[in-house]
Amino acid sequence: MRRKRDLFSTVFWMITAVMVSFLLVLFSGLLFYGDAQTMVSILKHPEFRFALALTLQTSIVATLMATVVAVPCGYLLARRNFPGKLLVDSLLELPIVLPPLVSGVALLIFFGPLFGPNFREAGIEVVFTHVGVVVAQWFVAVPFAIRSFRHAFESVDPRLEKVARTLGCTPLQSFWRVLLPIARRGILGGMTMTWARTLGEFGATAMLAGVTRFKTETLPVAIYLSMTNGDLAFSLSIAALLLFMALSILTAFKMLTQTEVQL
Amino acid sequence: MKQTLLEVQDLSLRVGSFTLQEVSVQVHKGDYVVVVGPTGSGKTLLLEAIAGLIPLQEGRIIYDGRDITEESPESRHFGFAYQDSLLYPHLTVRENILFSAAVRGQADSPLIRQRLAELAEAMAIQPLLERRPGPLSGGERQRVSLARALLLRPSLLLLDEPLSALDPQTRAGLQKLLRKIHRDDEVTLIHVTHDFSEAIHLGTKMLLLKDGRVLQYGAPKELFSQPNSEFAARFLRVDNILSGIVQRKSRYSWFCTEKSSRLYGPLPEKVLEDWKVGIRGVLAVRAAHIRMFPEMNAGEVREGECSWPVMVIGVTFHGSYVEVACEGDDPWVIHISLAEWRSFPVARGERVWLACMLRDLHVIPCPAVIHDDR
Known part of the structure; x- marks a missing residue:
């Protein structure tokens, strides 16, 4: 005889089913609302190609930069106790809860009136340039990387490193030979999700790098520009591509590493 | 008279809620010291301090007549094995055992290869060498862990409850192995355990810790027949x-x-x-x-x-x-x-x-x- 499902499970299952259905309809709408032929033709459009190339280039550089910063930050937060750790932790995670527009304004002030002349003297122009796009994407994504790397390091028993020290490793060698290889899945997962975050970055990029066609036009900027011009077909094509990329990244990551992403 | 190998002098330190206070212990060459004490008495902390994994707040550690208090763990050359073996999951059993040699760039030297073969035979782990540690049994893992710690012939081996998670039969086999290592390899051992029969069976000296202090130190028979405090008597199951x-x-x-x-x-x-x-x-x-x-x-x-x-x-x-x-x-x-x-x-x-x-x-x-x- 089949057991009667209790009210608790029924309600929870129903809410989950409604949410999953909603997402399916929502994303299907994005994919199927536009005309397929127009979408394919837009993929060959020079503006789309520019936006795609710029997005890939800047997001990869931003992800690598975020990794370089997030590895030591995540390691220290996972492994060391120091005065003011809570404050440092909160500060490093602040960009997650900050609206990207606010981050963008802060970056604009920093690279503009505050230190802009110094950077310019050093030959680095940040505001309204490709560099600005990278900086904005990096700034918004780096807290995600720190958080996920921290979780990755925390999941490794610290005694494994202690044993490595007794076996002749210096702290750097035990990090390189033991901690990093064991935490690699978490690190790769964190990098993937950081990259996904940089791909969709818009608010801070718009503030720091501006929304200039064929100059600082990343895919999200292209969606914004085409929507303001009323070009719905162009927007839909890019949105569909971003959706496809996000889905591919998440699925590929889960299949390859067989682990959950910790953010 | 036996030569002193290790001398811990007035060692004090604190890590979180765990402390060691004015611990002084003398270990002679060839001793097999078993460390016993209730949970939280600082047994593991003492081993880690001797290995140099935790900096001392006070006191000194003299090894073979040399003050090693400030020396890093990697320069002390002590073997160390924890309770849960802690093998590296990304390396094969062979690579785990050769780890200390690989760090020094000697993994391919003929002497090391010969030593690996010796250890693999002594520990009965030859068939496991190319496998990853994941699916190994508790006893196999612990034997690999001991082989890894012994590869470069350390003169002092520190063991933190290495047998406590094993079934009685496997434990008895490994006790035999430890006695053999102690006898044949001329290794001095400091072994943390909570098993009294293991302590009596293996130890030539017994150290009883309570609340981070040494309560009694001597031959196991002496501690068992003449505990020096009511706590020691109760703890040693009189x-x-x-x-x-x-x-x-x-x-x-x-x-x-x-x-x-x-x-x-x-x-x-x-x-x-x-x-x-x-x-x-x-x-x-x-x-x-x-x-x-x-x-x-x-x-x-x-x-x-x-x-x-x-x-x-x-x-x-x-x-x-x-x-x-x-x-x-x-x-x-x-x-x-x-x-x-x-x-x-x-x-x-x-x-x-x-x-x-x-x-x-x-x-x-x-x-x-x-x-x-x-």
């Missing part, structure tokens, strides 16, 4: 602990229990050397040190024994021995072998006599009032 006072009577010292005023003794003269008459203390007697005989043979007390009558109130079989609970003037528990039990099977309610060698009447002092009726 079954009969009676409170009372030492009295002087007819030129001898006797232990007068609180509950019954019965006098046990005369006490060995060593007791008088150790502490003064009249000080309150406890009488600690191991259950295995007491023999039982029928009431009708009450006059047959052997030389150097004291005896007293009791009534049997409970009998419990423990497989290899029988535990008999008795109540006389004081409560007593005794352990007798199955052979003895077969020749003299007592029942609840039966009256019997107990006897104990005077040298096994161990009195532990605690501060109190002087009382002497000489």
Whole structure:
């Protein structure tokens, strides 16, 4: 005889089913609302190609930069106790809860009136340039990387490193030979999700790098520009591509590493 | 005289809620030191401090006549193995064992290859060398962990409860292996354990820690037969602990229990050397040190024994021995072998006599009032 499902499970299952259905309809709408032929033709459009190339280039550089910063930050937060750790932790995670527009304004002030002349003297122009796009994407994504790397390091028993020290490793060698290889899945997962975050970055990029066609036009900027011009077909094509990329990244990551992403 | 290998001098440190306070221990070459103590007494902390994994707040560590207090763990060359083996999951068993050689760029040297073959044979892990550690059994993992720690022939091996997570059969096999390593490889060992039979079986010295302090350090037999405090007696599972006072009577010292005023003794003269008459203390007697005989043979007390009558109130079989609970003037528990039990099977309610060698009447002092009726 089949057991009667209790009210608790029924309600929870129903809410989950409604949410999953909603997402399916929502994303299907994005994919199927536009005309397929127009979408394919837009993929060959020079503006789309520019936006795609710029997005890939800047997001990869931003992800690598975020990794370089997030590895030591995540390691220290996972492994060391120091005065003011809570404050440092909160500060490093602040960009997650900050609206990207606010981050963008802060970056604009920093690279503009505050230190802009110094950077310019050093030959680095940040505001309204490709560099600005990278900086904005990096700034918004780096807290995600720190958080996920921290979780990755925390999941490794610290005694494994202690044993490595007794076996002749210096702290750097035990990090390189033991901690990093064991935490690699978490690190790769964190990098993937950081990259996904940089791909969709818009608010801070718009503030720091501006929304200039064929100059600082990343895919999200292209969606914004085409929507303001009323070009719905162009927007839909890019949105569909971003959706496809996000889905591919998440699925590929889960299949390859067989682990959950910790953010 | 044995040469001192390791000397821990007034070591103090604190990590979170764990502390070590003024710990001083001397380890000779060839010693097998077992460290025992309740949970949180600082056993692992002591091992990690000796290995250099935790900086000392006070004190010094002298190794082979050299002050190594400030030296890094990697320059101390001690072997270390934890309870849960902690093999590296991204490396094969072979790579795990060769790890210390690989760090020094010597993994391919013929000497190291020969050493690996020796260890693999001694630990019976040859078929596992190309496997990843994940699916190995607890015993296999621990053997690999020991091989990894022993690869470069450390003269000091530190073991943190390496056998505690294993089943009894595997544990017995590894105990044998550890004895062999100690005997054949001339390794000095410091081994943290909570298993008393393991401690007695393996150790040539025993260190008892409590709340981060050394409570007693000596040969395991000495600690088991002559614990120096009531805590040590209870922790080392002395079954009969009676409170009372030492009295002087007819030129001898006797232990007068609180509950019954019965006098046990005369006490060995060593007791008088150790502490003064009249000080309150406890009488600690191991259950295995007491023999039982029928009431009708009450006059047959052997030389150097004291005896007293009791009534049997409970009998419990423990497989290899029988535990008999008795109540006389004081409560007593005794352990007798199955052979003895077969020749003299007592029942609840039966009256019997107990006897104990005077040298096994161990009195532990605690501060109190002087009382002497000489």
